Amino acid sequence: MTVRQVQHSGDIRDDVTADFTAAFGGSPQGVWSAPGRVNLIGDHTDYNDGFVLPFAINRRTVVALSPRADSVARVATSFTDEVAEIDLRELTPDAVSGWSAYVLGVAWALGQHGADLEAVPGFDAFVDSTVPVGAGLSSSAALESALAVALNDIWRLGLDARTLARVGQLAENEVVGAPTGILDQSASLLSREDAVLFLDCRSLEAEVIPTGFAEAGLEVLVIDTRVEHAHADGGYRSRREACERGAAALGVPALRDLTVDDLQRAQRLLDDETFRRVRHVVTEDQRVLDTVAALRTEGPLxxxxxxxxxxxxxxxxxxxxxxxxDLAVEVAQANGAIGARMTGGGFGGSAIALAPSDAISRIRVAIDGAFAEHGFGQPEMFTVVPSAGALRDR
Structure with a gap:
């Protein structure tokens, strides 16, 4: 999703309400929002039926929406002057493109989950966001989830949050064309304040695990490298295909069904590249389980x-x-972080550093200096706190 980022000086809910009125006239029937997410640990495990440990962040995508008297859907945003418009009765995965595919794709996907697009009312929607785009913080899932909860309410569909996560994933897979798993939408819809979400991506069973960050004097610093990535590109897809090849060669439905003890056999059967892809997923699943166990028994330190x-x-x-x-992680580790890693799909985006509160300023200064020394563009850095999932704001 390539759009310009908009700065907000006040309450984004007030901004999006005013922008809705300017674009469509009248007041919206409601305002809904959904958060971006940070994945504390467990990347590229989701589409392998594995385990993930994300949390929603205190940056959100907000949608103001009202139903219409006809079957037309119109969507506008502060990101661009374009207003997307389509009759819901003509909505197919091939009928939309660009940024509006994330929004209108959700409407189509709800149709695949029981909404009668021949009968439901059309809608006007205005979208805005404080989730950085292209930063690996799931701006796309925040957009999909905000629209999903809004249309679920307006159309009185009665779908639960887990089903709405499936709706968002279907929209991203079939309409946007990105072969993503269920992690991002689940985090945006199911998260709770002051906790991480321990999610089994096979069963979609989710458990809220308190982080203990504040009590331990820790904060999560996001380092947005501003190197943009795109999930629909070949790099992400090729990793997923390698995982599928590895699972097939090893005779299991998904890499989730392997353990670290299986890696010796995997190395004998697979070419080096496929083996390394498999090894990441298998060991990452174990790291998620180990992280959950540590949070429960020893705490975040x-x-x-x-x-x-x-x-x-x-x-x-x-x-x-x-x-x-790599530089962001190395510098954070050298300047007081207890742990640091890239987060998200990769090929750009953000890293996170878990660090004592009194080390955050030192880490920020050191990273700024290191990026300048290496000739990299200046990163954007901000702390985040585990926050609530998608909801109706007004």
Whole structure:
């Protein structure tokens, strides 16, 4: 999703309401929002039926929406002057493109989950966001989830949050064309304040695990490298295909069904590249389980080494890091972080550092200096706190 980022000086809910009125006239019937997410650990495990540990962040995508008297859907945003418009009765995956595919794709996907697009009313919607685009913080899932909860309410569909996560994933897979798993939408819809979401991507069973960050004097610093990535590109797809090849060769439905003890056999059966892709997923699943166990028994100060190992695995085995991400992680580790890793799909985006509150300023200054020294563009850095999932705001 390539759009310009808009700065907000006040309450984005007030902004989006005013913008709706300017674009469409009248007041919206409601305002809904959904958060971006940080994945604490567990990347590229979701589409392998594995385990993930994300949390929603206090940056959100907001939609103001009202039903119409006809079957037309119109969508506008502060990101662009374009207003997308289509009759819901003509909505197919091939009928939309660009940024509006994320929005109108949700309407189509709801049709696949029981909404009668021949009968439901059309709608006007205005979208705005404080989730950085292209930063690996799931701006697309936040957009899909905000629209999903809004249309679920307006159309009185009665779908639960887990089903709406499936709706968002279907929209992204079939309409946008990105072969993503269920992690991002689940995090945006199911998260709770002050907790991570322990999600089994096979069963969609989810458990809220308190982080203990504040009590331990820790904060999560996001380092947005501003190196943009795109999930619909070949790098992401080729990693997924390698995982599918590995599972087939090893005779299991998904890599989730392997353990670390199976890696010796995998190395004998697979070519080197496919083996390393498999090894990342299998060891990352175990790191998620180990992180959950550590949070439950020892607290967050015990998880730093797992975060560091996760980054090394994504860098060396899955090969989805970039020099900017590696530098951000290394500098954070050298300046007081207890653990740091890239987060998200890779090929750009953001890293996170879990660090004592009194080390955050030092880490930020050191990263700024290191990026300048290496000739990289200036990163954007901000702290995030685990926040609530998608909801109706007004």
């Amino acid at each position: 015990a998880i730093g080494g797992l975060l560091d190992a996760s980054h090394a695995s994504m860098r060396d085995d899955f090969e989805i890091s970039v020099p900017e991400l």
